[in-house]
Amino acid sequence: GQQLNQSPQSMFIQEGEDVSMNCTSSSIFNTWLWYKQEPGEGPVLLIALYKAGELTSNGRLTAQFGITRKDSFLNISASIPSDVGIYFCAGERSGSARQLTFGSGTQLTVLP
């Protein structure tokens, strides 16, 4: 079953604001990935993290692999309307036999 707790479930923010979301688990993960899904489309990979403590940026997006290997964070700076979508975390759990576990997603709405 679901082993990743992603929060918040939804966010309504003003354009220009910064956004933070996170995923936590009781299990250890070897890899953390962040995806964005827009309506009617498949998820698109935003950032991949491979080492505990790693901090990686992709434009206005920054993600971190938690030092305990049980969590990850995604920050979006200076949000714009095209940031709207559902953001999913996913992880490759230690001993997971080549499978990813997905969080339930954070629905982001950016208000003008």
Next chain:
Amino acid sequence: NAGVTQTPKFQVLKTGQSMTLQCAQDMNHNSMYWYRQDPGMGLRLIYYSASEGTTDKGEVPNGYNVSRLNKREFSLRLESAAPSQTSVYFCASSQRGPREQYFGPGTRLTVT
């Protein structure tokens, strides 16, 4: 490059009917995956194929079968559709194990 393509985009079935969802990738990836996505939930793995000629069960395999036809193509079959299989189905591929998966646009299936 088209990336990952899926057919059909939409399908309505009656309970008990069968159908095959098609997936193809042109990125020369070794691994391919089938997921289902239900409202308010993350993606759940149905089956995967780590390499051509191999397939393995994921988290929710009951009621489904798969075929890795060749390196490019991975199909998902519903032998006797049930209303509980109403969902959006995504195919994905990756070069190196479960990391950095690239998703198709999805098939929206309704079983009445």
